[in-house]
Amino acid sequence: MAKEKCCFGVDVGGTTVKIGCFDKEGHLISKWEIPTRKESQGKYILPDVAESLKERMEMDGIELENVQGIGIGVPGPVLANGTVERCVNLGWGHTDMKGILRQYFPGVDIEAGNDANVAALGEVWRGAGRGKKNAVMVTLGTGVGGGVGIAVQIVSGVHGMGGEIGHIHIRDEDQDTCNCGGHGCLEQTASATGLVREAKRLLQAAPEKTSSMLEYGEKLEAKDIVACAVQGDELALKAIDTMSFYLGRALASIAMVVDPEVFIIGGGVSRAGKFLNDKIEKYYYEYAPLTGSKSEIVTALLGNDAGIYGAAKMVLD
């Protein structure tokens, strides 16, 4: 392996950093994790990543000249020059990721991107979007992330806001303020968090109703709601229907902008699979008569590895 070119894909999350080593054809050779040290405005994060990569290179006998590149995804808006202005999730102010990593790996191609966009790139390249010309990835997690991929290129936009579909305004009557400063954003309704909020609202509004969701009490999670809905619980079904309605509508809007071949649903809630996709599709069809019957809605395939795949892809091009 010492003579073969390889590359690294790095996915920096709020708790752990996932790292993958890929061969030059883009096959995952090994992967591991290190903790994300957020103390002191996150100043240790990139040095920790660099040190972990150097250790691995030494262990596997990889020379610097054999490293084709290092791709890195971080949870914040990344400008085209590989800098972030601010990344609240990591405690960073202005940070020149490429510049910092280049000090450790001189001459190596370094590319940086937003984590949701990078994960979308991974799914489009090696996951559910493989072989598709054009795909939109929707990640239903704590928020709603997204990525728009056109011919395995991510549309990150001019201010790094491309694919920020969680902040499409979609619901007028929702007056709670979103963390973007707006209200009625898609992610306030269609994320895992939003689904729980919706279910709790419904339970509160119908105290006389029996619901299997009540067993979970305050600890009710999105996956519990899905489980109850699959069992036919009326209020759980209603919560998922509301989520699917707004999500299906948002996908319809997105289709009229970029017209993807496939929508890829990822994140924890997507484990509901076809049960959820069919409900989303119903509303998507209704609000996108021009493409509704033509685009597919599928579940993501790579799970938590999407980020390292996408990060690697950035330097394999």
Next chain:
Amino acid sequence: MAKEKCCFGVDVGGTTVKIGCFDKEGHLISKWEIPTRKESQGKYILPDVAESLKERMEMDGIELENVQGIGIGVPGPVLANGTVERCVNLGWGHTDMKGILRQYFPGVDIEAGNDANVAALGEVWRGAGRGKKNAVMVTLGTGVGGGVGIAVQIVSGVHGMGGEIGHIHIRDEDQDTCNCGGHGCLEQTASATGLVREAKRLLQAAPEKTSSMLEYGEKLEAKDIVACAVQGDELALKAIDTMSFYLGRALASIAMVVDPEVFIIGGGVSRAGKFLNDKIEKYYYEYAPLTGSKSEIVTALLGNDAGIYGAAKMVLD
């Protein structure tokens, strides 16, 4: 000129075909029009275009080998291979535009695209989007057309529906059926037609009100409404405010998908200029807190020439 390479941009409309001859740097050398003959399922349209081009070549002493390419825009969805399945505006069923034109111009590069996308390409390349990395064009005419340009490449989508932003569902209470089969579409409210409909609704709902729009009677046009609004007419201002509200919101959604550097407003209504742009911007800012203050809203510059510029650009790449 006989020795210099040139190319042709062709913009096929429902009434006339506009044709431009460009030098290889993309400067417009001459332009002219021929009628669009829609009889017999539009079978004469492409032969008429070919004949007109041949005449011009003969007049100007242009040899076939000096023609770098011919780009053509038509009012319908165009697939990546340059065919249309159906183009109701021209009477066409399945039509292989590239194949037909190649018979007249063997060896010449022929490219075809949707007219709104092609006009957007023209504006992005040589008009209001010149020098921008990323732009979305919104054409407010009989309907609302659009085009999404990323680095002077148009995102036409997998089914030719990219940039069909006029069919973003935006207004729940609007139950009239749109020609796409949906309802509450952006173009039902924000086109020239939609603005007239809105103004007539307001006049009907407030018969006791005086309005300078009443002078125009049934013949009221979008430009009259703009003129009345600029003069301070209350109902005309209200109609334009409603249009701007929904348009601003739609632009906010689009920003969360592709995050453009600039939105270019074209079409007849866009002649209202800053008066209209400021109103759209107000709502755009409100619903896109993440990018609102960063993206510009500007008026298109090329007018009816956008289509021939964009068509030429397709073959100059």
